[in-house]
Amino acid sequence: MNNILQIASNKFDSYFNAKVVRKIELLLLRAAVFSFILHLAIIYLGNNFTYFQHFQHSYLKAIYTPFSFILFYEVFLLIIIIPNSISEFIGKQFEVITLITLRSFFHDIADFNTSEAIHFQNPAFLSLVYDLVASIFMLGLTIVYYKIYNSSNNKEVIRELNQFINIKKVVSLSMILVLLVLSVTSLFNWSVDMLEALKINNNYPNPNTVFYEDFFSIMIFVDVLLLIISFTFHSSFFIIFRNASFIITTILLRMSLTIEKPMNYIIILIGFLFAIASFFLYRFRYIHHKRDI
Numbered sequence: 001m002n003n004i005l006q007i008a009s010n011k012f013d014s015y016f017n018a019k020v021v022r023k024i025e026l027l028l029l030r031a032a033v034f035s036f037i038l039h040l041a042i043i044y045l046g047n048n049f050t051y052f053q054h055f056q057h058s059y060l061k062a063i064y065t066p067f068s069f070i071l072f073y074e075v076f077l078l079i080i081i082i083p084n085s086i087s088e089f090i091g092k093q094f095e096v097i098t099l100i101t102l103r104s105f106f107h108d109i110a111d112f113n114t115s116e117a118i119h120f121q122n123p124a125f126l127s128l129v130y131d132l133v134a135s136i137f138m139l140g141l142t143i144v145y146y147k148i149y150n151s152s153n154n155k156e157v158i159r160e161l162n163q164f165i166n167i168k169k170v171v172s173l174s175m176i177l178v179l180l181v182l183s184v185t186s187l188f189n190w191s192v193d194m195l196e197a198l199k200i201n202n203n204y205p206n207p208n209t210v211f212y213e214d215f216f217s218i219m220i221f222v223d224v225l226l227l228i229i230s231f232t233f234h235s236s237f238f239i240i241f242r243n244a245s246f247i248i249t250t251i252l253l254r255m256s257l258t259i260e261k262p263m264n265y266i267i268i269l270i271g272f273l274f275a276i277a278s279f280f281l282y283r284f285r286y287i288h289h290k291r292d293i
Contacts, residue, residue, distance in 0.1 A: 005166040012169040016080045028073045032066035039065045061110035067103045072183070074099055075215065079175045083168040086226065087149050090246045090275055093219075094145060097253050097268055098138040100212065105131035127261055134265035141272040148280050164233045171222060178218060186211035216254035223247045238282055245278035 039062040046056040078092040108127050118125050190211075227243045252271030256264040 005163065005170060008170045008173060009166040012083070012173055015173075021077075021080070024076065025073060028069050028076075032069035035069060036062055036066040058110040060106070064103060064106045064110065067099075067106055071096070071099050071103055075212075076176075076179065079172055079179060082172040082175065082222075082226075083165050086223075086243055086246055087279065090249060090279075091142065091145055091149060093250065093253060094138065094142040094272060094275075097256070098135055098142060100257075101131055101135045101138060101265070101268075105135070130262045130265055134262070134268065137269055138272065141269070141276060145272070145276050145279065148276065148283055151283065161233050164230065167229055168226065171226065175218075175222065179215070182211060182214055182218075186214065213254070213257045216250065216257060220247065220250050220254060223250050238285055242278055242282040246275055249275040 040059060043057050043059055043062060074092070074096050078089070078096055081088055081092055105128060108124070108131060112124050112128060120126060120129075223243075224247060227240075227247060230243065231240070249271040252267050252274070256267045256271070259267060
């Protein structure tokens with residue numbers, strides 16, 4: 001068993017070293033640039049030629065497309081840092097959810113009718129305000145979280161055994177496969193729904209439920225699996241509580257993807273605050289426990 005884990009660990013290290021990750025980053029950035037130009041061209045055709053009228057949209061809509069590629073890259077990074085530490089893993093989840101919120105603004109601003117009066121009774125305007133305010137709060141809480149994390153010199157208090165790290169690398173490799181399959185199936189389903197929506201110019205698919213809803217559902221079970229496995233290596237009450245609180249945060253983030261504004265953002269912020277409070281108390285207990293020894 002240990003030999004199999006070590007082989008998988010070596011594969012992970014060779015597949016996802018800094019050089020390979022950089023190549024993937026450049027590939028996705030090139031795809032983002034190409035998709036941005038292509039989307040602009042499609043909107044131009046829709047706005048100027050009757051035959052392509054189903055593609056008629058604001059040019060701002062094109063910003064949403066390359067941002068989706070950037071967000072996908074962040075999800076990829078989220079998966080490959082699983083072996084690092086659960087604390088860093090949760091911090092990356094904060095980043096992904098914050099970027100999803102920013103992407104929502106780009107999606108909503110393209111549909112905003114500037115000819116309408118701008119006031120707080122306008123649901124479309126309120127939606128934009130929710131996106132901006134929520135993203136600022138998420139950014140601030142993410143900074144606070146990393147401040148607590150960096151106070152431990154980027155190292156977990158409990159030094160994880162090599163065997164547990166190797167297990168997490170196997171989980172990460174498995175999640176890469178899940179990510180690829182989920183991306184293809186989600187893109188296909190989104191394309192079908194989008195074509196139907198374009199025909200009637202209505203019922204456009206929610207961008208946050210495409211791919212990310214299923215992905216975060218899977219991540220909940222991955223978190224639980226790693227939590228259970230970690231019990232065999234260290235079962236301190238405080239570590240269990242911290243890790244369990246991170247799972248609760250992931251569940252709340254998943255719930256937010258299918259809830260209407262502004263309640264979705266309220267749930268996200270509750271998740272952020274719960275994780276930060278749990279992590280802070282955990283660090284506080286550890287520091288003071290060391291002083292008492």
